[in-house]
Amino acid sequence: MSIPIYQNTILLAPVSILKKMEALLKKFLWEGGKGNVHRIHLISWNKLKMPYKEGGMQVRDLANQNLAMGAKTLWNLIAGKDSWSSKALRRKYFQGDRLRCLDNPIPRKNGSPIYKLCLKALPLFQPNLHWIPGNGKKINLWKDAVMGEQPIGQNTGIQNIKEWAQNSNLNSLWDISSWEEDGSWKDWHMDNLPIQLYDEKKCLLSLLQGKTPSSKSSHDKRGWGQRSGSYSAKEGYKVFTSAPHVAPNPAAWTFIWHYPFVPKIDFFCWTAAHKSILTGENLKNRGMEGPSRCPLCCSDEETIDHLLLNCPYLKEIWAEVLLLNIEDLAIHQNITELFATWATSSPFGLHKKDLLKTIWMWAPNNMAETLALWQGLKQAQEMNVHSLAVFGDSKIIIQALRTKKLPSNIFLIAIIKKILLLAAKFTAISFFHILRGLNAQADKEANKAAMMDMNTLKVNGRDSICFFPHWTPSS
Numbered sequence: 001m002s003i004p005i006y007q008n009t010i011l012l013a014p015v016s017i018l019k020k021m022e023a024l025l026k027k028f029l030w031e032g033g034k035g036n037v038h039r040i041h042l043i044s045w046n047k048l049k050m051p052y053k054e055g056g057m058q059v060r061d062l063a064n065q066n067l068a069m070g071a072k073t074l075w076n077l078i079a080g081k082d083s084w085s086s087k088a089l090r091r092k093y094f095q096g097d098r099l100r101c102l103d104n105p106i107p108r109k110n111g112s113p114i115y116k117l118c119l120k121a122l123p124l125f126q127p128n129l130h131w132i133p134g135n136g137k138k139i140n141l142w143k144d145a146v147m148g149e150q151p152i153g154q155n156t157g158i159q160n161i162k163e164w165a166q167n168s169n170l171n172s173l174w175d176i177s178s179w180e181e182d183g184s185w186k187d188w189h190m191d192n193l194p195i196q197l198y199d200e201k202k203c204l205l206s207l208l209q210g211k212t213p214s215s216k217s218s219h220d221k222r223g224w225g226q227r228s229g230s231y232s233a234k235e236g237y238k239v240f241t242s243a244p245h246v247a248p249n250p251a252a253w254t255f256i257w258h259y260p261f262v263p264k265i266d267f268f269c270w271t272a273a274h275k276s277i278l279t280g281e282n283l284k285n286r287g288m289e290g291p292s293r294c295p296l297c298c299s300d301e302e303t304i305d306h307l308l309l310n311c312p313y314l315k316e317i318w319a320e321v322l323l324l325n326i327e328d329l330a331i332h333q334n335i336t337e338l339f340a341t342w343a344t345s346s347p348f349g350l351h352k353k354d355l356l357k358t359i360w361m362w363a364p365n366n367m368a369e370t371l372a373l374w375q376g377l378k379q380a381q382e383m384n385v386h387s388l389a390v391f392g393d394s395k396i397i398i399q400a401l402r403t404k405k406l407p408s409n410i411f412l413i414a415i416i417k418k419i420l421l422l423a424a425k426f427t428a429i430s431f432f433h434i435l436r437g438l439n440a441q442a443d444k445e446a447n448k449a450a451m452m453d454m455n456t457l458k459v460n461g462r463d464s465i466c467f468f469p470h471w472t473p474s475s
């Protein structure tokens with residue numbers, strides 16, 4: 001990105017170039033920058049450009065960045081170091097006094113690329129330009145914005161005094177100021193003010209608060225943005241891009257970004273809160289697959305809220321993670337609201353990091369195998385099998401069951417303990433480790449189950465077929 005920065009400061013970037021650069025950035029984010037891989041872009045680029053607080057990732061808007069950097073040239077024309085290039089630009093394209101040269105750009109059909117960039121940035125730059133009073137000689141009392149505030153001339157409460165002052169040739173801050181002997185500002189003065197305008201004078205004085213000249217000998221200056229600020233491309237970019245936008249749920253974004261955890265998990269939470277992860281429902285909406293069906297419980301559509309919160313299988317996991325009974329589990333119906341709640345309170349006595357760490361530990365290596373074994377034993381028990389030989393290709397699990405030496409992950413331990421309790425109820429049970437290659441038959445069966453025709457399933461599925469051993473909430 002650093003190579004185009006210099007060009008960005010002096011030339012107006014062609015739209016086609018900006019589009020190409022944006023395409024490269026998008027590809028890098030969603031496809032890992034790999035040449036011939038095409039992956040779905042989950043969240044629109046416009047959303048990504050929003051601030052973190054509004055659900056975006058603060059990705060730079062290249063066109064606005066170009067304008068914000070170009071506006072630095074405008075600032076230099078009126079307030080920065082008066083270089084030879086500023087002088088040349090002023091002479092050729094702008095007219096009048098240095099401090100006021102931006103008020104009257106000389107209209108030209110063609111100009112240098114620098115001029116084109118300046119002209120494009122001017123409408124965004126100018127509304128935030130204001131005056132910082134020195135002696136007030138150059139500042140028009142009625143028309144100029146002073147100290148970051150709007151011009152006071154439009155104010156309806158001072159129309160009569162304004163008319164009187166203009167007729168008396170009182171037009172600048174200087175004209176209505178009086179000075180101490182040492183040259184510092186003393187007070188406002190309006191000689192011969194008719195008595196009927198005294199009320200309006202009060203109103204005028206309140207409008208002039210904070211706009212007093214500093215001293216008789218200092219010059220007026222230009223400021224930008226905040227009261228006495230000078231222009232910076234960073235500040236300019238912020239102002240140029242701030243569109244009034246109401247974030248649907250700012251607290252959720254705070255939860256996701258304020259306490260960073262593992263980046264890929266934060267990223268996942270973020271895509272989930274946008275309801276953009278590729279669930280069956282989203283694939284269906286994109287016209288890629290259908291109908292959508294939760295592959296875990298097969299009893300509902302695979303929406304994000306179902307997959308992460310409401311699925312009976314997931315509720316079981318939540319209960320384990322939060323160390324609660326499943327009956328006591330009160331989980332939000334909506335994932336964004338859940339994140340929002342967690343932003344303001346630490347639910348169940350867990351902070352975000354601890355909570356995510358706990359969930360993360362729930363997915364260690366071998367977790368799937370261990371859960372499958374547990375379900376398998378439960379089913380064997382239901383089928384009144386009394387003696388059983390178990391073959392598995394996960395060495396750690398088989399060894400743990402044979403030697404009763406437990407692995408380090410507390411969740412694996414919890415499930416293995418459950419398996420051992422269950423195993424004790426069989427008359428005869430043995431565990432054998434086999435190599436993955438020899439487990440081909442089981443693998444084939446699993447694949448066959450996964451390949452079953454989704455279309456035969458019904459949405460509210462009482463008579464649906466389940467690919468997985470049915471999950472019953474257990475103790």
Ligand SMILES: [Zn+2]
Nearest residue numbers: 294296297311
């Ligand atoms: Zn489900």
